[in-house]
Amino acid sequence: MVASQGKGQAQEIQATSIEILGACDPETYPLQKRGQDSKDKKTVTLPLEFLREKAHLRPRTNTFGAVLRIRHHMTFAIHKFFNDKGFFNLHSPIITGSDAEGAGEMFRVTTLDLNNLPKTPEGKINFEEDFFGKETNLTVSGQLEGELAALALSQVYTFGPTFRAENSNTPRHLAEFWMIEPEVAFNDINDNMNLAEDMLRYLVRYALEHCHDDVQFLNDTYDDKLVARLHSVIENPFARISYTQGVEILVEAMEKKKFEYKPEWGKDLQKEHENYLVEHFNGPVIVTGYPKDIKAFYMKLNDDGKTVRAMDILFPWIGEIIGGSQREDDYEKLLARINEMHIPQEAMWWYLETRKFGSCPHSGFGLGFERLLLFVTGMTNIRDVIPFPRFPKSAEF
RNA sequence: UCCUUCUUAGCUCAGCUGGUUAGAGCACAUGACUGUUAAUCAUGGGGUCCCUGGUUCGAGUCCAGGAGAGGGAGCCA
DSSP, X not given: OEEOOSTTOSEEOOOSOOOOXXXXXXXXXXXXXXXXXXXXXXXXXXXXXXXXXXXXXXXXXXXXXXXXXXXXXXXXXXXXXXHXXXXXXXXXXXXXXXXXXXXXXOOEEOOSOTTXXXXXXXXXXXXXGSTTSSOEEEOSOSHHHHHHHHHHHSEEEEEEEXXXXXXXXXXXXXXXEEEEEEEEETOXXXXXXXXXXXXXXXXXXXXXHHSHHXXXXXXXXXXXXXXXXXXXXXXXXXXXXXXXXXXXXXXXXXXXXXXXXXXXXXXXXXXXXXXXXXXXXXXXEEEXXXXXXXXXXXXXXXXXXXXXXXXXXXXXTTEEEEEEEEBOOOHHHHHHHHHHTTOOGGGGXXXXXXXXXXXXXXXXXXXXXXXXXXXXXXXXXXXXXXXXOOBTTBOOX
């Protein structure tokens, strides 16, 4: 190690011998040392679409090094946030026997011989002969288990893999993703919103403080508004509106703006509607009080009998980053909703018993971890914020 | 799943109204030069034009089907 004569560096190593531990043939190594159009940029990059096909090598790039480090720090920050608040981490099951939430298509888990399926006398598949003696799937949500834990430990959160077999081909969906689902006893919908907003703000601040160099690198390389956007989220409170107010704003906007889908009370907000609201408030928006018919059965019914205590947090470009609600804690009302929506009551027996045997108001929400990472890294495709993305027709690596 | 654009060298792309040997930049190799760091200069190697079929004397180019990718939408986190 000697003082350097060269510009832009203080020291340099003068090697007496070099040992090659693992050779790399430059003729066939797919990652070039230089990317395209490097003249106008501070840093050089290979196309992300190309790197997606080289998921075994892309962690070696500056970009994925930054993303994976940020991913780690965000994982840690989530545990720290909840631990510091006295929450307990709950390991909800990955294999589940119920499609309770109706959150989407599920992946079947089976050990049956697919080429020789056991049949019942009626000719249907006999799942009694399957490993668990019943139909089982990969989880789409740990919420229901989180709820029963919250009714015991008061404040819990899950943070685990989640699976959706939906044929979704978008830059915002994965078949396998990670979800954070806190659940808190005695929290109402407003406490729930406060917790969610505190958490998001905490996580963004944590990223700026602990991943400064990596965030700055991504800012300089891909999105020069990234750092400014992160600061904006920390500094400004989220707008909070009711679904009804949201529809009013959208209807009003129709005077000067054309929507492909007409905003109408009772219908779900379309992506273009969400985008408009986020632009309208120039930042994250929390929408509450959705019509009961477009939301899940477990959400607490408001006194008006028409809306439920649901809340969605909408982020710029990403859309829904968090979805949550106050839960229906009244046994009779919950049972009525289950029957109304034709959910098999017998599959829900244990969930119903949590209301039957000592209930209390409680609330929670789900945060899509990769969607959080989209926001924090400024990446625009969710397949670039998870090391090994799984999506329709793709489970390589 | 729907709409849309695309698929040509390792990468990014050009290739006209169909025409004979498919090009460029970068990357790579060799040589020269140089306290270099986006080096530079010279030379060179490198192609299943995504796949299948069709039209045609002739298809990278036109037609049909398929596969994959990007963007948008739906489903959602």
